[in-house]
Amino acid sequence: MIPIKIGIIGGSGFANPDFFQEESSKEIVTPFGKPSAPFRIGKVNGVECVLMARHGINHTIPPTYVNYRANIWGLKELGCTHIIATTACGSLREEIHPGDIIMFDTFIDRTNLRTSTFFDGVENTPTRGVCHIPMEPAFCNKLSEVIYESACQNKVSAHPKGTVVCIEGPRFSSIAESKLYRSWGAHAVNMTAIPELCLAKELGLLYSAIGIVTDYDCWHEVIVNAQDVLKCFKKNIDKVSLLLQNVIPKISTLPWDDEITSLQKVVATSMVN
Template identity: 50%
Template sequence: MGDSKKIKIGIIGGSGFDEPGLFENPVERVVSTPFGNPSDVLLEGVIKGVPCVILARHGRKHQFQPSDVNYRANIWALKEVGCTHVLATTATGSLHEDYQPGSLVIVDDFIDRTWGRKCTFYDRTEGGPKGVCHLPMSPAFCEVARSALSTAARARNYLCHYKGTVVTIQGPRFSSRAESLMHRQWGGHLVNMTTVPEVVLAKEAGLSYAAVALVTDYDCWRDNEKSVCVSDVLEAFAKNVKKAADVIVDAIQILAASTEHPYLAAHKELVTSAIMLKE
C-alpha cells in the first residue's frame, strides 16, 4: 500500500532560496535534539504550496567547518519537525574533464574519506534509538528523489550529469595533488567535504535524500592549472547557485504531485530490518 500522507521537504544548504516571495510565510524554529543543536535555526515555510524547511548546513554565518557540522542534529531536527524528504545542495570540485565548472551533478554514490565524524544515531546516546544499525548503503541516495531532480534539470535544459560518485574528504583543507589523482583512480567524479555522513544519517533516519552538486572547480589534478582556492569556489558557486535552487524548487513540485509514496515506507522498513537489538 502507498503512503498518502502529505510530504514535507527539508532543504540543506539554503543558498539561492532568498528570492523574495519564493519561500512564503517563513517562521524560525529552534529545535534541540538528543545529539545537540543543529547548525542553525530551522526556517519553516511554503515553496509553491509545498511545506518546506530550510537549514544552513554550516550555519547562516558559515561558522562551522565541514568536520564540525553536527550532521546528526541537523538530520534529527529535520525529521523531528516532520520532514519526509531532504534535498541538499553541495559545492564540489571536479575529478573528471567532462564534469566542468558550472555544471550540475545528481550524485548517485560516494566514497568516504572522512574520519572521526559521528555517522550513526545508534550509539547509545540518551534519547536516541536503541540497538546497532547495520544499514545497507546501496543505493546510497533515494532513487525517487534523484529522479525528480534529474527530471527538473532536464526540463530546465541545464548542463547536468545524472550520475556521479563524490569523494568526501575531511577538510577543511583541499586535496593534495597526489590525493586528487588517487581519487580519480578510484573512480570518483567529484570531491567535496559534506556529503558524508549527511547521506548516511538521512538514510538511517528513513528519509528520502538526494543531492544536487554544483561543480565549482577542477580541484588540483590537471596539469598546468592553478590549484583550487576559496575565492574561486565562492565566485563560481555564487554565479551558478540559482541553477541548483531552480532544480530543487522544480523537484519539490514533482515530488509533491504524487499522492502515493510507497518508497517512504520502504525506506523506514529497510532501517527497521537493519537494526540488531538484544534485550
C-alpha cells in the first residue's frame, strides 16, 4: 500500500491549529519561489501531516498574491499524497447557513491574474511541456465523502457537494455578481479554490476542500465585511479542528492506491511534450 501523508492548507484564521504532535518546522525554497510560510510537520493522532498557512502566519498575503505553486510544490516535495484545504466561503443558497461546511465538487473560475499551471513553458524549471489536465472530477470525491461522513457523525451541519465560484478578490462581490452566480446554480463563492486545486491535480495529489460558510454574500441584502467573515471563521475553528482530528485517522486506514495511481495516469496522459 502507498504510504499516506496528508497536507493541510489552513485558510483565513486557521494558520496555527494546536492539534499537531511531534511538531517541527521546515522552510523550503521551491523552483517556483518561496511558499507563504514555513511548513509545519507533525502528526495528527499518529498520522503524518504537513500544515501550510495559505495567507502567511499572520494573514498578510491576499488571495491573488498567494504563491500557490510554491505551496503545492512544497507539500509534494515533503511527501504528501493528499491535501485537505480549509477555506472561507459565502453562501449563495438560503439552505446553506453561516457556520455550515460544504464539500465542493466542482467550480467556476472567475480569476484572471493567477498562474494556474506548473507547465508554463518557462525555462530552468523542473516542469516541461504543456499539461492539459481534465477538471472532471475536479475534487477527489472519495476524500470529500469521507470528510462529509465524519462531519455528519460528529453532528456538524454539512453539505455533501456544491459548486463554488472562485473570484479574484480581495474585494467581495457586487450584488449584481452575487445574483449572477446564483442564477448559474452555484452554491458558494470564495477566493482561493483556484488555482490551488488545479495545481494539486497536476502533481497527482488528491485534493478536497472544506468550505466553511461565513456569510450569505450580498445577494441576501446584507453587506459583507472582512471583520464579520473572520469572526465567523474563527468561531468555527474548533469545530473544523475536531473534524480534522477525527477524519485524518480514518483516511489513513483506507486504501488509496487506486485513486493515486489513477490520477498519476491522468497526469501522464495529459502531457503534450
